[in-house]
Amino acid sequence: MSESAPVEGRQIIDAVAKSGVEFIVSVPDITTSEGVLWPLAEDRRFRLVRVCKEDEGVSICAALSFCEKRALLLIQYTGLLDSINAIRAAGCDYKLPVAMMVGLLEKEPGVPPTQSARFGVRIIEPILDAMGIPHELVELEGDAKRIGPAIERAYKDSWPGAILIGRRI
């Protein structure tokens, strides 16, 4: 394994499974479509809930936490932006865990999100910071080890958390 090689989908999926996640709630994202979502859809360790819009997923994940079930919301950054009010309400106002994996569509590999040429990508981390939502960038093989702790923290702190996928997988 090379710390500088791109992260692989199987690493991401294994890390998610090890963190106790049973439900994957998703609107497809081209960044994670091939390497993560398609394999997850066939993986019997998870139940995939395909939603029409990302804010539905925020509410589903928050509600599942009352049933002591862990979920991962797998979306694109555009869906995160569209769901800010749901995250604000369910995650931040109510202090409920919403673990999110967010594809940074068209972020340039190796470029920090805040320095991307894409306006939408540049504003993601500042918005999460403004909401007090911790985030981890996962782009290289060595970054996969951040996934489990990020999910664990969301449930331990009962608060949203975001894993940002920085390159197409």
Added chain:
Amino acid sequence: MMRRDLAFRILARHVGDAIVVPVYQAAQEWRHIKNDHDLTYYSIGAMGQASSAALGLALGRPDKRVVVLDGDGSLLMNLGTLVTIASQAPKNLIHFVCENGMYEANGGHPIPGQGKVSFAGLARAAGYAKVFEFADLAAFETNVAQVLAAEGPVFADLKLVPGDPPPQDYTFIHGPAAREAFRKALKR
């Protein structure tokens, strides 16, 4: 048209140990009528999200019936939820929409499509297993047990007018005590 408070009093007699997920004025009214029902999930978050939260609860607790008391304005804000719920097909989810044709909590303005849109038609087209409509209190009372017992996902459009204004307590509904009470009740 039925008075919402009278319809809820009938529902309260049949709901048993189901989880109830009410929104806005329905939540105020439900709390006023059935304030001992600690299996009430008030934490619906942003407008339109009650049925999505209910889907999460229904998937997480397939052993419990989950009853949503949605609003028509709320449902319009999250119409995709009908397709998502029908696709997941939880047998334990009963989705009521309280159709009063207005944004009652926001000044009484009419909803888009007031009197024209068929919520039952939308649910049927989305693929709900059973769909009901009630505009008459006696018919609702006669059939409510059947609605609650049917294999879901079930949709029931209640054509309503508001009753006497219930006490308003958004501090409780959005506060931590409501969530803690629900969490404890769900663990019993």
